[in-house]
Amino acid sequence: MRRARLGFTVLEVLVAMLVLGIGIVALIGSSALVSRMIGQGRRTTHAVQVAERRLELLRQQAVTTVPLCAGLAGGSASQPGGITEQWQVVPSGATTLLRVVVTYPSGRGWSVDTLATAIACV
């Protein structure tokens, strides 16, 4: 009996190592999650920037014709980074609604974001 109490049994050491291992794996896992979220944030920013650029381009096209907004039409385009954009132009009285839908790769599949605005056509 006295001899058994002096050290740790192999079982105790294994359990301790298992608990330590679980802790370390959890730590690395949360770190990997943060990395993925930073990457996702970067891709979302790039995709939203593509949509913003499209809105500014449409705003510019809207004022180059007489009457205003006459040359606007929907369409789609592919951008670097696997980003695709589709835009719709919906005339609505004195204003025109612009909607840009961007699809971009995210961790395991695809993410979709929509930017919409209304521009004056008078």
Next chain:
Amino acid sequence: MAPHRTRGFTLAELLIALILLAIVGDVVVRLLAGSQRLTRAQSEQTALQASVRAGALLVPAELRELGTGAAGADLLIMGPDSITYRAQRAVGVACAVTATTIVLRSALMFAYRAPGGPRDSVLLYLEGNPASALDDAWQVLAISGAPSAGSCPDGSAALDLPTAVPAGVLAQVVTDAPVRTFEVMQMRLYRSGGQYWLGSRSVSAGEATIQPMLGPLKSNGFQLDYLDAAGAPAALASDVRSIDVTIRGVTDAPVSAGLGRLQLAEDSLRARVRLRNAPRP
């Protein structure tokens, strides 16, 4: 004799324990060091993305109100990595204009900060022939001092801007003429401490040194493309209708790029801004 032998460890036991401790310790230290490198890389990446995104928001916001062409040439010097322009600081309506004062209606005054000379100047709208938009103009007038509280002819609160309005201009001023105030600003890429930064300075306030806005950037980290109405490169300021702004940032320090490699991480964003006060057809 038997209990005595179990009191200590043999040299072999001690060596095995030490070797095991060294192996486990080495693994743990490696894991922690890797985790620390990753955390550092993550915070550098976050800062880089924040910086690039701030640039893609700030620069277009600053350039959005520019006008070009005959009705207000706000684009003064166009460079590939620098721009000098009239930055709009206030918009208002002049309820009265005399030879020495422009009276701005307080209720219709929208200002980034209180306007004042000699840093700010005024753009006063001249209608000309009301039937034609082709002769409309923005007259530049210097503000000669600090503004003071005043009142409009109808008794409502106003801000008096001291200036000198030539008689020829005074004759063309319409009632409730639109007024914009501006200061001449420069934004450019510059090098400091071995790194590139985007900075700005107020030319009209006489600032000689450039103040950092954001960075660090790549050596081509601030690029401006001036585009005409068709989206083609524009050579003349009067043809510019939109500006493409490209911000290319790098991390402040080399970060882990996997497999023990250390290098500067990069990120870039391109924003487009249509100049809201540019002439329309």
